[in-house]
Amino acid sequence: MADTNTTTGAAREAGKRSPLDPDQVTPLTPELYDYVLRHNPQLDRVRRELVDTTYEKLGGRARMQVSEEQGPLLAFLAKLVGARLIVEVGTFTGMSALWMAEALPDGGKVITCDVSEEWTAYGREAWEKAGVADRIDLRIGPALDTLRALPADPVIDLSFIDADKENNGRYWEELVPRTRPGGMIVVDNVFFHGEVTDPEATGGGGATRDFNEQVLADDRVESVMLTVADGLTLARKR
Secondary structure, three states: OOOHHHHHHHHHHHHOOOOOOOOOOOOOOHHHHHHHHHOOOOOOHHHHHHHHHHHHHHHHHHHHOOOOOHHHHHHHHHHHOOOOEEEEEOOOOOHHHHHHHHOOOOOOEEEEEEOOHHHHHHHHHHHHHHOOHHHEEEEEOOHHHHHHOOOOOOOEEEEEEOOOHHHHHHHHHHHHHHEEEEEEEEEEOOOHHHHHHOOOOOHHHHHHHHHHHHHHOOOOEEEEEEOOOOOEEEEEEO
16 A cells, blocks of 8 residues: 555645746747847937947956846836935946936936946946936945945935945945835846855855845845846835
């Protein structure tokens, strides 16, 4: 006579559905990604020039630029929360700041932090061409110093963290108290190229893995992690 517990366990195992069930999760092929981009807001001349310039001038570092679908998403989120004050950690060549600045109403402001005059110079030029330079306050220097110098009042509507991953937790702790209830914090590269699944990962991968756990345990926010680009976390201040 068969062991009932064993049989039941085998049946459960056989009936288990994988979270990657192809009926629920569609693999992203080059053709499908191209389809996604064609059904999102298109890059205008200024944005296309900025992409081309970033790759031409900075080579492999150009991978630090937000992916093509992330810019419209950031602009969408800015409009969704009615943002008037946005804080960005990590300007690079200014693409994300450009998208978010264009989504702001009159009088809105993006405070964006970076340490590189060289990289942000390309952004400044693009912002001028796009007519949004007056909405962007670029602050050169360590981002933690910039954040700590901001007023302590919870008035930030939207933040975007996309800088050195080892400091993500510190940036988070400065931004959460300064974010208004209902405001959002968006964090890029939360997969760190897949390294977050490696318990032995160190450096940026290990720091990102620890940061993800920090966000998950933070009851000041509710958050979701999305499979956009290299992983994107959206957190809403309670």
